[in-house]
Amino acid sequence: MSASLADLGPGARARVAAVEGGGGLMLRLLEMGFVPGTVVTLVKRAPFGDPLEFQVRGCHVSLRAAEAGCIRTVPA
């Protein structure tokens, strides 16, 4: 199994390879800019460990670890 955005450590970057999961969540993630080829940085984790804050396409977007796990990545 390849890596996902949920595996990133704070400050680490990765390139989106594919968004899985189907349905409304997949569309929403794609539309918020997590399109294949985009480089994403993990900014931080929330105090309780979840959700995560990412920097993508010039903005900061927060996803739960379960949602970030739908985004397959390759090293940036």
Place this chain on the structure above:
Amino acid sequence: MSVTRPLRAALAGNPNVGKTSLFNELTGSRHKVGNYAGVTVETREGAVAGRWQPTRPLVIVDLPGTYSLTPVSEDEAVAFRCLHGEVGEPPDLVVLVVDAANLARNLYLAMQLCELGLPLVLALNMMDVAAEAGVPVDAEALSRALGVPVVPTVARTGAGVAELVASVGRFGHEPWDMSEVRGRLMTATLPAMGKMGELAEVGPARARWLLAAQAGGTLELTGATQAERAALSGLDAAAVVTAAGELVIARYAEVDRVLAEIGHRGGERAPAMDRSARIDRVLTHRVWGLLIFVLVMASLFQSIFSWAEPLMGVIEAGITWLSAHTKALLGPGLFTDLVTEGVIAGVGNVLVFVPQIALLFLFIGLLEDTGYMARAAFLIDRLMARVGLHGKAFVPLLSGYACAIPAILGTRTISSFRDRLVTIMMIPFMSCSARLPVYVLLISALFDGEARVGPFSQASLVLLLMYALSTVSALAVGAIYKRTLLRSPTPPLVLELPPYRLPRLRDTLLHVYDRTADFVRDAGTVILAMTVVLWALLSFPRPPEAQAPHDAIAVRESAIGYSIGGRVGKAMEPALEPMGQDFRMGIAILGSFAAREVFVSTLGLVYGIEADDEDNVPLRDALRDAKQPDGQRRYSSLSALALMVFFVYACQCMSTLAVVRRETRSWRWPLLMFTSMTALAYVAAVLVFQVGRLLGYG
């Protein structure tokens, strides 16, 4: 085009791009608020103010702020249907507000609008922020690349608004040509659509929209026709999802092409977020962030719980004054009672909520506009997700401890309608401030004030128990609704953490005014009508004069006892006995439907004692000393506990029901709320009393 009809421009844009400020600037803050039929998404429209000297009459229709037009939530579905001319009057053109400091994501919406084929004007807002952040935008180059007019604006200061109005006014006189971008988009998305066969017949933009809805499983939001549904159901599900994904990817590819063409160096970096990221080092810090969160929420709670009180006192005093003067003016009589105890009291019942509603919306508005609300949701989401809710449900739920009315109105920040409903159904369980006088009366009357459990008094522990019970019950009810009637997956968080900004107080206050006025107009009329009906139930029929006993106390008891409400209370007695109550409590429970604290004054009426929620000493003693014919005490600690548990669960608040009807646009949900909560309250109270008796208490 006829001369009389003004040009209609729809105002579209992502959330947090200054769309509201621009709308208020354009219309000079004069607009009307409305709702699209059948949905709860609010709409505003207004004419462009004269100070911008429009060359022709212009009407601006404000669309909900959305990241896209794909119908994942109600907001987006409404935005598309409005642009497509399915609801309301179709717009002639679209003004798209984009954040100049964040083109890489903002232009996505431009691509979707382009597919729709509506003429477009781009308001390139926050040009000052973009320049400061080191990512200036060449407006002319962008205009050439997109083939549409691009007007730089700074909505906060009004800069560029005149040019925007002029540009929109030139519509129809200047050649606008998006065909190049549109052609490229349509060609790029054609392979995805090609597999979709007959769907192409419904028009290219709508076909793409329906396809995405089918992929997202949100077709119910689209109002798709039978034929369209049939065409969609014939498609291979996996192919639909793939195609919908390819559409998004193709649009972003076009955004990147446009950005490359104008030599823009945005993209991966988030320069406009530099300052906000530094602030977030404190505000979402694992220790400081949580501390500040607790502090912010505590002051929000404090504001609606206590700060509103003086204002509510003024309103109540005003109503009392008006009532007394009306009485003096009209003299005693039935009509006077109708006016004072029905109409004036009803108006009071509406107005008394205004301070709390205004304060809560002021707080929510400031939290949203500064960008802190998103951080609050980010911090608390982990806990809310356990119930199956979005982090944004936290503030309305917390507000429920003060009052359910503003809290229910505050659920509008939750975008999924189902999750809004779950939150709305949870809120009345939160122990609101109106229950406090009831608890205080019963605890002080029927519990031993001296008894202590460890360092705590028994009285304070009982009170704490009620609050704990209400909180646990609200969360449990939410989890149950989420798994049954309103089953839906935990909503994805996917939450933008926007840059921190200073809010523009004018915009926030305007929003507060809109919401409060809407409450008074819509829910207010229902509350007023219910107050009059309740007054009639507790006043008619009047006891015949001759039968009235001579001492004043008995007259009052018989007057309320003689009324329909009193008779219902007496008839209910057999049902009340299992929960340890008699008909007097029954009448008071009926009376408290106006508002829970009315329990105290109604019980006072039954006992012929003037009582209100501030001074309950005589009533307290009366309850304590009340004896049954056999000499036993009428009420015990156990019966008081059972009654308090009843009040934890019972939906004894017609204003709540009126507001739920307003927010859900049907009587179905308030009816379900009332019956289920009353049934639960009854069962719980009976259980407490019976189990308590078995254990030898009371």
